[in-house]
Amino acid sequence: MADRAWEEHERAVDRLASSYAAIPRGEPVRLAKQTTNLFRARTASAAPGLDVSGLTGVIEVDPHPADGPPTADVQGMCTYEDLVDATLPHGLVPHVVPQLRTITLGGAVTGLGIESTSFRNGLPHESVLEMDVFTGAGEVVTTRPGDDLFDAFPNSYGSLGYATRLRIALEPVPAYVALRHLRFDDAGLLTKTIEEITATREHDGQPVHGLDGVAFAPGEYYLTLARWTDGMSLEPSDYAGQQVYYRSIRERDTDLLTMYDYLWRWDTDWFWCSGAFGAQHPLLRRLWPRRLRRSDVYMRLLHLDRRFAIADRLDRRAGRPLRERVVQDIEVPVDRLPEFLDWFDAEVGMRPVWLCPLVAKRSWATYPLEPGTTYVNVGFWGTVHVGPDAVDAPRNRAIEAKVHELGGHKSLYSEAFYDRDTFDDLYNVAHLTEVKRRYDPDDRLTTLYDKAVRSR
Ligand SMILES: Cc1cc2nc3c(=O)[nH]c(=O)nc-3n(C[C@H](O)[C@H](O)[C@H](O)COP(=O)(O)OP(=O)(O)OC[C@H]3O[C@@H](n4cnc5c(N)ncnc54)[C@H](O)[C@@H]3O)c2cc1C
Structure with missing residues (x-):
């Protein structure tokens, strides 16, 4: 089974390489991808994109490697939704699972995803053990921490190449997550509590595995402390139904979610942004099919709004x-x-x-x-x-x-x-350019400045 997945992966990389060869020189090299969580508008191009259609899955989950933590070999355009679906049955999840279901592993590594485990696990790229990158030179380079390509990749947004396969470390998790919502009137006290929890990874004698918060108004701040837990006598809450998660933070002191629902707690209403489309209105919510209460659906509505x-x-x-x-x-x-x-x-x-x-x-x-x-x-x-x-x-x-x-x-x-000089200073573009020269000598890939500021 795993052998077949690896063979299919190799074939998909070959297709990617062929599609790259078909892009005329001088035309931008882009991913032909179904979803995006990029917010800036991009200049339209008639050139064909890179074929990443076969690079959207999990190749292999290894729950018990001979040495080191559990791992998964994952294709670059695999969404976190599909990734979690493959790992959670083993009681494992990536160290950081960004909140939006359609963010891909490659996108989060190159674009710095974040979530509530980031106070102890860092950002998604910090649990990548090894990565294959399809470079601007049209080659697949296997790269590891400490290599120039690997270390410059986070925040490069595809300007150095595209990750086609990533080996990531996984974390064992139980079935449930117990939440405590703490309210603060004073931002100074909020800050002090964040510092304490980050240092000790506990609060009031209980371990803290996930930590995030919401500032609702001046003087009304909340921290949500998540504790992984196995058994609970309570029924877990369901915020993909009629209830809206972000409102619960103000209304309850404690809560219980399944691990799956905790990971996607923000996706159902795209934090609170679904309100702009009426999806939080009780009547419309009842009519809005549950399977369509998702961030990618709202993202598509937003694109329509912008277009018209x-x-x-x-x-x-x-x-x-x-x-x-x-x-x-x-x-x-x-x-x-x-x-x-x-x-x-x-x-x-x-x-x-x-x-x-x-x-x-x-x-x-x-x-x-x-x-x-x-x-x-x-x-x-x-x-x-x-x-x-x-x-x-x-x-x-x-x-x-x-x-x-x-x-x-x-x-x-x-x-x-940003103007060019400020941007170059802030993001160490001199170094990025040096690495890019090595892996994209003919400048086939759009530069970071052109992508981020000039929306190319
Ligand atoms: C409204 C909004 C809210 C957000 N909130 C969060 C959040 O709460 N938590 C969070 O973690 N992130 C958040 N993000 C940011 C998100 O993680 C990044 O935008 C991420 O890059 C999106 O990944 P994607 O897979 O959707 O990639 P895309 O949107 O398709 O592409 C993003 C960039 O990454 C490049 N790219 C994509 N795949 C690869 C690859 N395999 N290899 C190399 N480069 C690649 C693309 O060229 C592009 O430049 C948010 C974004 C938006 C618009």
């Missing part, structure tokens, strides 16, 4: 000021979190925002996280009515400036507005 400028037209008709889209994830050192939240409330005013602590295990060439330092990722996804200036993205630009003033950084999956 529906919200802009409705705003104009209602006489509302033009909106600026503010969809970003940033992180600041934990001690600067209160300052960022105060500034954000005053200058942007969007809420709720998601909070997720993270600690990088080591340094990585193209994303400047200080190893061992606790950062807090702050995610905000929505629009602000700013008027005619919206086209110049004033809020997004102000966020970029504030984040760097506080010693933080910004993820590059969404829109970015």
